[in-house]
Amino acid sequence: MRASDRAYAALRDDITEWRLLPGTVLAEVEQSARLGVSRTPLREALGRLTAEGLTTTAGGRGVVVTDVSLEDIDELFELRETLECRAAALAAERGDTAAFARLQKELLEAPGLITGNAPDRSAYYELAGRLDTAIDEAAGNTYLVQAMRALRVHLVRVRRLAADDMERLAAAAAEHAAIAEAIAARDPRLAEAATTLHLHRSLTHLKNTQTRHHRENHG
Numbered sequence: 081m082r083a084s085d086r087a088y089a090a091l092r093d094d095i096t097e098w099r100l101l102p103g104t105v106l107a108e109v110e111q112s113a114r115l116g117v118s119r120t121p122l123r124e125a126l127g128r129l130t131a132e133g134l135t136t137t138a139g140g141r142g143v144v145v146t147d148v149s150l151e152d153i154d155e156l157f158e159l160r161e162t163l164e165c166r167a168a169a170l171a172a173e174r175g176d177t178a179a180f181a182r183l184q185k186e187l188l189e190a191p192g193l194i195t196g197n198a199p200d201r202s203a204y205y206e207l208a209g210r211l212d213t214a215i216d217e218a219a220g221n222t223y224l225v226q227a228m229r230a231l232r233v234h235l236v237r238v239r240r241l242a243a244d245d246m247e248r249l250a251a252a253a254a255e256h257a258a259i260a261e262a263i264a265a266r267d268p269r270l271a272e273a274a275t276t277l278h279l280h281r282s283l284t285h286l287k288n289t290q291t292r293h294h295r296e297n298h299g
Contacts, residue, residue: 084121088128091115095134095145096237102147106135132233148238150290156234157283161276163228167219168259168275169268175218180264183211187257191250204249211256218263242286255281 081089091111094100112122126143129135138144171180186207193204212232216225242248255278262270 083117084124087115087117087122087125091125091129092134092233096233098240100145102145104145105141106143106145132230148241150287153238153286156231156238157279159231160235161279163224163231164279165272165275167215167224167228168263168271170221171215171218172263172266172268172271174220175263177264177266179214180260183214184257184260184264187253187260190253194246194249201249204253208256211260238286242289248285252278252282
């Protein structure tokens with residue numbers, strides 16, 4: 081892996097996982113030393129992050145990590161609904177029904193991954209990621225998939241804003257199962273409707289969580 085690619089991947093993960101918080105200044109000397117790369121590949125990495133909207137140039141402060149507002153979340157979900165509903169419909173028309181039936185079965189069993197004292201949420205997120213990948217492949221539209229991959233960089237970051245509420249994760253697993261079921265049934269309209277419902281509930285939960293945190297932090 082090239083030094084610039086390595087620096088980009090490390091910084092992107094730190095931003096999306098909230099190890100680098102909004103407003104953090106990414107000073108070249110400090111980040112070069114931390115990541116073990118020279119300043120030229122670091123600048124390339126910062127340029128890619130800025131192009132994706134994860135960082136921005138803030139005058140004399142240099143490059144800083146961007147914030148995520150409720151307005152940003154609304155805009156992301158507007159685009160997400162357009163792309164994901166279309167992808168689900170295409171997957172229903174073109175996908176391998178047996179593969180999606182297997183995913184449905186796994187998703188129906190997913191609440192077992194997210195209950196108990198120490199839920200292994202990463203296993204659930206990995207399963208949801210496999211559904212995304214299966215839909216991408218089944219949709220068979222390179223441009224649509226590219227647009228969704230660019231969007232998901234931000235969605236991973238936004239997801240971390242929502243509390244890992246076990247009740248919501250279990251509900252999301254059922255919603256994902258319904259999407260997989262509709263695709264397996266080769267029903268594009270039902271696949272779109274199931275995706276719309278999932279995104280609506282995800283957005284509502286996310287915004288409620290953020291509003292509650294804002295009230296707690298600001299009285």
